[in-house]
Amino acid sequence: MYTSSSSVSISSSNLKIGIVGFGSFAQFLAQTMIKQGHKLTATSRTDYTDLCHSLGVSFFRDIEAFLEAENDVVLICTSIMSLSEVVKSMPFHCLKRPTLFVDVLSVKEYPKTFLLQVLPEESDVLCTHPMFGPESGKNGWKGLTCVFEKVRIRNQSTCSSFLQIFQTEGCQMLEMSCEEHDKVAAKSQFLTHTIGRVLSEMAIESTPMNTKGFETLIQLKENTMKDSFDLYSGLFLRNRFAKQELENLELALQKVKQKLLDRMNEEQDK
Amino acid sequence: MYTSSSSVSISSSNLKIGIVGFGSFAQFLAQTMIKQGHKLTATSRTDYTDLCHSLGVSFFRDIEAFLEAENDVVLICTSIMSLSEVVKSMPFHCLKRPTLFVDVLSVKEYPKTFLLQVLPEESDVLCTHPMFGPESGKNGWKGLTCVFEKVRIRNQSTCSSFLQIFQTEGCQMLEMSCEEHDKVAAKSQFLTHTIGRVLSEMAIESTPMNTKGFETLIQLKENTMKDSFDLYSGLFLRNRFAKQELENLELALQKVKQKLLDRMNEEQDK
Ligand SMILES: NC(=O)c1ccc[n+]([C@@H]2O[C@H](COP(=O)([O-])OP(=O)(O)OC[C@H]3O[C@@H](n4cnc5c(N)ncnc54)[C@H](OP(=O)(O)O)[C@@H]3O)[C@@H](O)[C@H]2O)c1
Ligand SMILES: NC(=O)c1ccc[n+]([C@@H]2O[C@H](COP(=O)([O-])OP(=O)(O)OC[C@H]3O[C@@H](n4cnc5c(N)ncnc54)[C@H](OP(=O)(O)O)[C@@H]3O)[C@@H](O)[C@H]2O)c1
Numbered sequence: 001m002y003t004s005s006s007s008v009s010i011s012s013s014n015l016k017i018g019i020v021g022f023g024s025f026a027q028f029l030a031q032t033m034i035k036q037g038h039k040l041t042a043t044s045r046t047d048y049t050d051l052c053h054s055l056g057v058s059f060f061r062d063i064e065a066f067l068e069a070e071n072d073v074v075l076i077c078t079s080i081m082s083l084s085e086v087v088k089s090m091p092f093h094c095l096k097r098p099t100l101f102v103d104v105l106s107v108k109e110y111p112k113t114f115l116l117q118v119l120p121e122e123s124d125v126l127c128t129h130p131m132f133g134p135e136s137g138k139n140g141w142k143g144l145t146c147v148f149e150k151v152r153i154r155n156q157s158t159c160s161s162f163l164q165i166f167q168t169e170g171c172q173m174l175e176m177s178c179e180e181h182d183k184v185a186a187k188s189q190f191l192t193h194t195i196g197r198v199l200s201e202m203a204i205e206s207t208p209m210n211t212k213g214f215e216t217l218i219q220l221k222e223n224t225m226k227d228s229f230d231l232y233s234g235l236f237l238r239n240r241f242a243k244q245e246l247e248n249l250e251l252a253l254q255k256v257k258q259k260l261l262d263r264m265n266e267e268q269d270k
Numbered sequence: 271m272y273t274s275s276s277s278v279s280i281s282s283s284n285l286k287i288g289i290v291g292f293g294s295f296a297q298f299l300a301q302t303m304i305k306q307g308h309k310l311t312a313t314s315r316t317d318y319t320d321l322c323h324s325l326g327v328s329f330f331r332d333i334e335a336f337l338e339a340e341n342d343v344v345l346i347c348t349s350i351m352s353l354s355e356v357v358k359s360m361p362f363h364c365l366k367r368p369t370l371f372v373d374v375l376s377v378k379e380y381p382k383t384f385l386l387q388v389l390p391e392e393s394d395v396l397c398t399h400p401m402f403g404p405e406s407g408k409n410g411w412k413g414l415t416c417v418f419e420k421v422r423i424r425n426q427s428t429c430s431s432f433l434q435i436f437q438t439e440g441c442q443m444l445e446m447s448c449e450e451h452d453k454v455a456a457k458s459q460f461l462t463h464t465i466g467r468v469l470s471e472m473a474i475e476s477t478p479m480n481t482k483g484f485e486t487l488i489q490l491k492e493n494t495m496k497d498s499f500d501l502y503s504g505l506f507l508r509n510r511f512a513k514q515e516l517e518n519l520e521l522a523l524q525k526v527k528q529k530l531l532d533r534m535n536e537e538q539d540k
Contacts, residue, residue: 081537129479136482145479174478184477191474192483194526195465201522204461207454208444209399209415212406213462213493216486223483233533246527252471253523256464257516263503267351 013161014038018071020086021078022048022059025104028134029077030057032141036165041069045086067094072158076103076111080234083111092120100124100158106189106231108178110238112151125151126159127178130166131189135223142170149178186241193232194249196224283431284308288341290356291348292318292329295374298404299347300327302411303435311339315356337364342428346373346381350504353381362390370394370428376459376501378448380508382421395421396429397448400436401459405493412440419448456511463502464519466494 015038019026022044030040040057042048043066052059060066067074067090078086083105101123103111112127119125130137132144146166153159167173176184199221206218224232236242285308289296292314300310310327312318313336322329330336337344337360348356353375371393373381382397389395400407402414416436423429437443446454469491476488494502506512 131479131481147479176479181479184479187474188477188479188484189481191472192481192487194523195487196483197526198519198522201525202461202518204457207458209401209417209446209451209454209458211401211459211462213466213490214458216490217462217465220483220486229529229533233530236530237534237537246530248472249468250523250527252468253464253520255471256467257520259499260503260506260516263499264507267507 013157015072015158015161016041016070017073017075017162018042018066018069019057019075019077020044020066020090021076021082022046022052022057023077023079024134026075026077027051027055028137029075029104029130030055032169033165036168038165041066041071045082063089064091064094067091068096070096071099073100073102073162076101076105079228079230080105080107080110080238081230084114087114087118092123095120095123098122098124098155100126100153100155100162102126102128102162104128104130105238106235107185107239108147108149108181109240112149112178116151124153124155124159126153126162127151129181129185130171133227135226140169141166144171145174146171147174147176147181149176149181151178182239183241185235186239186245190235190239190242191245191249192220193224193227193235194246196220197232200225283427285342285428285431286311286340287343287345287432288312288336288339289327289345289347290314290336290360291346291352292316292322292327293347293349294404296345296347297321297325298407299345299374299400300325302439306435306438308435311336311341315352333359334361334364337361338366340366341369343370343372343432346371346375346385349498349500350375350377350380350508351500354384357384357388362393365390365393368392368394368425370396370423370425370432372396372398372432374398374400375508376505377455377508378417378419378451379510382419382448386421394423394425394429396423396432397421399451399455400441403497405496410439411436414441415444416441417444417446417451419446419451421448452509453511455505456509456515460505460509460512461515461519462490463494463497463505464516466490467502470495 017033017038017040019042022042033040034056042052042057043060043063049059101115101119105111106129108127108129115125128148130146137144199217204221287303287308287310289312292312303310304326312322312327313330313333319329371385371389375381376399378397378399385395398418400416407414469487474491
């Protein structure tokens, strides 16, 4: 049987992906990208030479050499709070050709605005947020959501090939403006992390008489605390909708408390 | 094969159980008790004649007739907040013989103290708290915890037969003082309900981009709101350890907020 080369679908095209910031989320993504046959390079503040060697990823301590390596995609996986420092120090003149820059930050308006400001005009920009991580995605990505906005795409083919990475794993792809993402994420993800951190601050512990509900809170606390404080503070400081949600949470707690006090007073008035 | 009648184990002895307060939790318990072959009667503020008829439970509108019916066990399933009103109005002189009084309230010191004060001295008292309900126990009670304290037990056999109801279903039986129960429950169950009610006050809703963590919070909100406000306020007003936990929750939220603000200030100082 013969297949013409044109039948090689975009999904099987192998990308050269250079990862910036090879922390835990990047390592998690890299595993799947490697499995799919993409060719990875990486650079990071910390020296990951040994880890990368064992994964089959070329690690560059030198950012110039990293940018010269002719990647199709530069995938930014730094913490939200270090994005500007990391990207501003990149010597873009070393890029040998127009490149697709993708970020995976858990907030989206901020990297969109920032990347449009600082990246070379000829670079394409795709903003993504895979709504899962090493914990929730440990048994595969099927059914998990990947949000994205095609911010500045001229090379459709590279962009599609990149998004195909998530599609191939069965992710639900959700095209959404960065602004809309941040509105919704403040009400959901930021709130979830805040509650997880509050529970951790209270040092809740498993008891011999856990209800099912309490068990889910212990789990939530543990999963939340696996993410760095850098990530959590980024969810707050780099999402302009988060402050309101923190206020809403405080207000809701006060309302619940007031209802209890009202009930107490009703009783005393009897 | 012959078995002597003494080999009929206590677990298979059928009890006559009279339920006081036939609301949703009582109905949930009743299903299993009926399945096990116990004979049930009930009384309640609301007229449950038709529902009881369909379940094979004799319903008494008249509390005197209910108490005269020679139950082995009177099972108190009223709301925490109505316990005193309901029990104080019971004409105990109608009891034909010493009876085991059991309560299932979600707080334990309060009914213990109260029942010891008002019940006839010849009544036995068993305080229990099945740590599950219609939602968490809908697929059976196996592995779910039932906390109890034998407060005043002279008829060991009736008490054992009653506890056997939970053992037969595979519950984990946890003997614990009512005081210890309340300490632990304030830190776990009351906290869980409070967070569920706070989330409901915030009107959180499923989004197209839920994380797994956020999905567990939506579930928690929904399960919490299935319980009455009467139940929730009882967890607070009738557990002397709850107030401290509400304060701990407020404090923890303030600490988390302060950490975010500190991070923001650090950044501005740079
Ligand atoms: N964890 C998740 O579940 C998840 C899910 C979706 C999206 N994300 C996003 O993915 C990104 C990475 O997340 P993460 O979980 O790996 O943890 P993170 O704490 O948000 O970020 C860690 C990464 O940031 C780099 N970094 C931090 N401070 C730096 C600095 N001052 N200079 C240079 N690099 C710095 C680290 O470099 P070194 O490792 O070299 O120190 C590491 O690569 C974040 O933007 C996050 O919002 C995470
Ligand atoms: N739901 C659970 O998952 C769960 C788990 C463990 C223990 N418990 C405990 O079980 C008990 C019952 O709980 P529940 O979920 O059914 O809901 P609940 O709202 O706590 O109690 C409802 C019951 O209380 C009665 N009641 C309320 N106010 C009354 C009043 N003023 N006078 C007379 N009776 C009154 C109701 O009678 P009518 O129905 O006749 O109106 C109904 O039988 C509570 O003590 C609760 O703490 C509940």
